[in-house]
């Protein structure tokens with residue numbers, strides 16, 4: 001896997017690429033615009049030109065090499081039962097996809113959204129008898145419809161929307177990997193859809209990855225449900241919340257409930273060799289005087305090496 005981080009675009013999107021190079025990362029994730037505004041300002045012509053200059057400097061200028069990843073706005077809910085909210089979400093997501101095209105970003109990570117109906121029983125995802133409650137099914141129907149209309153409106157776009165598995169707070173969809181699989185099975189243009197697998201969210205949703213056996217079994221479930229060649233992005237976060245708590249709180253690599261086993265197993269999977277693996281771990285403070293991203297990537301690199309040479313991680 002290639003290791004990167006979600007970095008700030010303050011002062012221009014190119015700054016995220018330059019910070020990534022300074023941190024010696026292999027890829028980067030960005031918000032292409034302010035993720036808390038419905039109609040954010042799009043990057044200017046100068047900003048876009050500078051982005052491509054930074055990519056060339058980094059040697060990241062082949063878009064199909066997928067060194068850059070976008071994360072969509074937190075406001076977008078394509079599964080909303082409210083007609084106006086869904087319309088607004090589709091419009092906002094369309095502008096997100098347009099920005100990705102303008103920046104030659106081929107991977108746009110997207111949360112599947114929330115159905116806003118009844119909260120499902122808190123059962124660990126792998127132990128749920130059925131993939132969906134009735135309300136979840138309704139949400140997935142609306143999500144599929146929204147994606148189909150987005151794909152119609154953006155024909156020929158090269159960006160692939162990567163549905164992210166969630167921790168499953170409230171009425172969020174996508175904590176059960178079967179729900180993500182259903183979406184891609186049902187859209188008219190499945191080639192426009194891939195997946196993003198978040199280790200913290202999987203753990204919080206009830207997929208235990210804290211032991212070698214647990215991690216291997218989760219990996220097998222993920223590969224069989226989502227197909228390894230469609231899992232295009234990884235979010236590498238440890239989890240503060242225990243397995244099955246649905247708590248979405250990211251922790252430094254090796255310091256949380258996922259622990260070393262989760263990353264050791266996942267990172268050594270040959271099918272994911274060139275995938276972007278993005279840290280969304282806390283950036284505040286530092287580890288022994290160095291930026292946390294640098295330390296977390298060091299831990300990931302150590303864990304991705306074969307067992308005999310792997311260094312100690314964690315505190």
Ligand SMILES: [Zn+2]
Pocket residue numbers: 164198235280
């Ligand atoms: Zn994530």
Ligand SMILES: [Zn+2]
Pocket residue numbers: 200201248249250
């Ligand atoms: Zn999260």
